[in-house]
Amino acid sequence: MVTIKQKLSKEVLELFEKDKTKKLTDVIEQKVIDDLILKYDTHILEETKSKLKNLGFEFNTENEFINFCISRIQKIQYENKPNYFELYLDYKSNTQKGTLILFGNDDIKINSIKDGKVTYTIG
Numbered sequence: 001m002v003t004i005k006q007k008l009s010k011e012v013l014e015l016f017e018k019d020k021t022k023k024l025t026d027v028i029e030q031k032v033i034d035d036l037i038l039k040y041d042t043h044i045l046e047e048t049k050s051k052l053k054n055l056g057f058e059f060n061t062e063n064e065f066i067n068f069c070i071s072r073i074q075k076i077q078y079e080n081k082p083n084y085f086e087l088y089l090d091y092k093s094n095t096q097k098g099t100l101i102l103f104g105n106d107d108i109k110i111n112s113i114k115d116g117k118v119t120y121t122i123g
Helices: 010-018 022-054 062-072
Strands: 002-007 073-078 081-089 099-103 108-114 117-122
Touching (some): 022 081
Antiparallel strands (some): 002 117, 073 081, 108 117
C-alpha cells in the first residue's frame, strides 16, 4: 500500500482565495490528478527498478534501465479492471508469462483534502 501526501502549488492556492468558480475547481482537480499520475508513475518505475535489482539486474544509467524495460518488460491490463496491471519480465504468452515483477491495484482512494493537502492511498 502506498500513501502519498501532496501539497497544492502556491499559485493554485492563491487562485482559490481569489476565485471560487467552477473553472477554478476544475483547474485544481486537474492539478491533483496530474500530480497523482506523476507520483504513481514515478513509484512504479522505482518499484520496477528495485524488483529487477533483487533479481540481479543492475543499470548504470536511466537510459539503460528504460531500454531494458522497453525490450524485456511487458505490461498486461484487463478490460474489466481499468486501473489494475501486471508487469512481467520476459513475457511470451498467456501460458508463458515470464516472471511477475509488479502489479497495480484497482483501488485509488482520496483520504482527505485539508489545508491545501491531499492525502490518498493507492492499493
